[in-house]
Amino acid sequence: MSRFSGQVALVTGGGSGIGRVIARRLAAEGAAVAVADIDPATARDAAAEITGSGGTARAWPVDVTDPGAVAAAAAAAAAEFGTVGLLVNNAAVASDTRFEEVALPDWEREVGVALTGAFLCSRAVLPGMLASRRGAIVNIGSVNALASFGNEPYSAAKAGLASLTRSLAVRYGRGGVRVNLVVAGTIRTPAWNHRLDRDPGLLERVSKWYPLGRTGLPDDVANAVLFLASDDAAWITGTELRVDGGLLAGNLPMMLDIHGQDWLPPAGGREGC
Numbered sequence: 001m002s003r004f005s006g007q008v009a010l011v012t013g014g015g016s017g018i019g020r021v022i023a024r025r026l027a028a029e030g031a032a033v034a035v036a037d038i039d040p041a042t043a044r045d046a047a048a049e050i051t052g053s054g055g056t057a058r059a060w061p062v063d064v065t066d067p068g069a070v071a072a073a074a075a076a077a078a079a080e081f082g083t084v085g086l087l088v089n090n091a092a093v094a095s096d097t098r099f100e101e102v103a104l105p106d107w108e109r110e111v112g113v114a115l116t117g118a119f120l121c122s123r124a125v126l127p128g129m130l131a132s133r134r135g136a137i138v139n140i141g142s143v144n145a146l147a148s149f150g151n152e153p154y155s156a157a158k159a160g161l162a163s164l165t166r167s168l169a170v171r172y173g174r175g176g177v178r179v180n181l182v183v184a185g186t187i188r189t190p191a192w193n194h195r196l197d198r199d200p201g202l203l204e205r206v207s208k209w210y211p212l213g214r215t216g217l218p219d220d221v222a223n224a225v226l227f228l229a230s231d232d233a234a235w236i237t238g239t240e241l242r243v244d245g246g247l248l249a250g251n252l253p254m255m256l257d258i259h260g261q262d263w264l265p266p267a268g269g270r271e272g273c
C-alpha cells in the first residue's frame, strides 16, 4: 500500500516515541520524510532506520520554538525532497512539576514546544501547500486538553493546539489544506520512562481507567495520523479524533465502584482488541 507515494512529510519530534513511528509508517507508505527533532542523535537514528529499510528520509536537527531554524529546516526539506505536503506537529515536552512551583521559563517552554512550535511549523509549510493547493496538517493533541490530568502548562498548550487546528482548518480549506487533531490518551513511549523507572507497574494499573482494557501504543496514534493525512480523509478537516481507548467517553472505575465487576460483560469480553 502506498498512500503517500511522491509526497513529502515533515514530522516534528520524529526522533522518538510516537513521532518516530509516524515517520517510519509514512515512509513505509511512500513519503519522503523530514525527521525534525531537537535531538540530533535520535533524529539521525530515525532517518537511518527508514533509509535502512528502503525508505526516503533525512534528519533535520531543529528546535521547533526557533523561528529561524524552523524556516531553514522547512526550506531545506523542500529543496531536497519537494514541497512539504504533510506536516505532523508532534513535538512536545511536559514536566510533572506541581502547578504552584512551575517557573515561568518552564511554562514558556512547554507552551512553546507544543503550541508555538506548531504555529511556526505550520506557518513555514503553508505557503508551499497553498501554492500546490494540497496539504494536510495533523496535530498531536492530548486528552489533557479536554479534562484535567495534571501537567497544567502542557495541557493549556494542547488546548491551544485544538483551537489552532480549527482556525487553520476553516481558513485554509478553500486552499486545499486540511488540518486535524488526534487526541491521544496514555501511550507507552520514552516520555513515560522517568515514571516507569520509579514505578514499573504504573501503566498496568492505569489500564483500569481505559474501557478498552489497555493503554495505547505509538501505532494506535500512527494509524489515526496516517488516515487523517491520507486521501481517505479528503472530506475531513477541523476535527478532533480521539485515540484514547475510550478514556474520555465515561468513567469506568466509577461505574465499577457503583455496580461492581458484574456490570461488565463476562470475562473474555473485557479486554480491548
Ligand SMILES: NC(=O)c1ccc[n+]([C@@H]2O[C@H](COP(=O)([O-])OP(=O)(O)OC[C@H]3O[C@@H](n4cnc5c(N)ncnc54)[C@H](O)[C@@H]3O)[C@@H](O)[C@H]2O)c1
Pocket (backbone or CB within 6 Å): 012, 013, 014, 015, 016, 017, 018, 019, 036, 037, 038, 039, 042, 062, 063, 064, 065, 089, 090, 091, 092, 093, 113, 117, 140, 141, 142, 143, 184, 185, 186, 187, 188, 189, 190, 191, 192
Ligand atoms: N506518550 C503519551 O502518553 C502521550 C499522550 C498524549 C499525547 N502525547 C503526545 O504525543 C506526542 C509525542 O509524545 P511522545 O510520548 O512520543 O514523546 P517523546 O518524548 O518520546 O518524543 C518527543 C520528541 O519530541 C522532541 N522534541 C522535544 N522538544 C523539541 C523541540 N523543541 N523541537 C523539536 N523536537 C523536540 C524530543 O527530542 C523527542 O524526540 C507529543 O505531542 C505528546 O504530547 C503523548
